[in-house]
Amino acid sequence: MNTTRWKNKNIMRFATWNIKSLNNRDQETVKELNHNNIDTCAIQETQKKGRGQILYSQYIVVYSGVVKNERAKEGVAIAIKVRYRDCIRDCKYISSRILVVGLNTGHTKHKHTVNLRT
Numbered sequence: 777m778n779t780t781r782w783k784n785k786n787i788m789r790f791a792t793w794n795i796k797s798l799n800n801r802d803q804e805t806v807k808e809l810n811h812n813n814i815d816t817c818a819i820q821e822t823q824k825k826g827r828g829q830i831l832y833s834q835y836i837v838v839y840s841g842v843v844k845n846e847r848a849k850e851g852v853a854i855a856i857k858v859r860y861r862d863c864i865r866d867c868k869y870i871s872s873r874i875l876v877v878g879l880n881t882g883h884t885k886h887k888h889t890v891n892l893r894t
Contacts, residue, residue, distance in 0.1 A: 788815045788816065788860075788881065789813060789814050789815045789816070790814070790815065790816050790817070790818075791809070791812070791814045791816070791817040791818075792817065792818045792819075792820070793805075793817055793818070793819050793820070794819075794820045794821050795819050795820065795821055795822060796821050796823075797821070797822065797823045797848075798819065798822035798823065798824050798837075798839070798851070798853060799822075799823055799824060799848070802830070802832070802837070803832075805819070805855070806832045806833075806834060806835050806837070806855065809834075809835060809855055810834045810835070814855075814857075815856070815857045815860065816854065816855065816856050816857070816860070816879075817854070817855045818852070818853075818854055819837075819852065819853040819854065819855060820851075820852055821850065821851065822839055822841060822850075822851035822852060822853045823841070823848040823849060823850070823851050824839045824841040824848070824851045824853065825841045825842055825843070825844045825846070825848055825851075826839075826841055826843070826844050827839065827840045827841070827869045829867070831858075833858075834857060834858055835855045835856060835857055835858060836855070836856050836857075836858060836861060836864070837853050837854070837855045837856075838853060838854050838856070838867050838875065838877055839851065839852070839853035839854075839875070840852055840853070840869040840870070840871065840872055840874075840875040841872050842872045849872075850872045850873055851872050852872070852873060852874065852875045853875070854875060854877045856877065856879070860879060860881070863879045863880050863881050864877065864878070864879060865878035865879060865880050866878045
């Protein structure tokens with residue numbers, strides 16, 4: 777298979793990761809994503825409480841977990857490379873198991889919408 781035609785394409789790399797806990801491991805997680813050149817990663821079992829966004833040097837992590845007064849369990853997150861920050865259209869925090877982030881990618885002539893659900 778000839779892969780040289782892909783070299784000129786703007787390819788977005790997606791991944792998924794069952795992390796078992798993002799608490800106290802967030803820097804290590806972001807470092808590993810960056811090392812593997814992942815653009816967007818859906819992360820499960822974060823065990824983070826609440827909802828929000830955290831900005832790291834290379835990634836924005838959008839997360840949704842249980843309410844703060846509950847025991848930390850489940851939780852999801854989506855890590856997006858900072859270079860796609862302006863592509864983020866919206867974030868919908870459905871529950872501690874479902875998070876939707878809409879991205880507009882591509883040029884204005886070829887606009888793509890990506891809905892990431894985890």
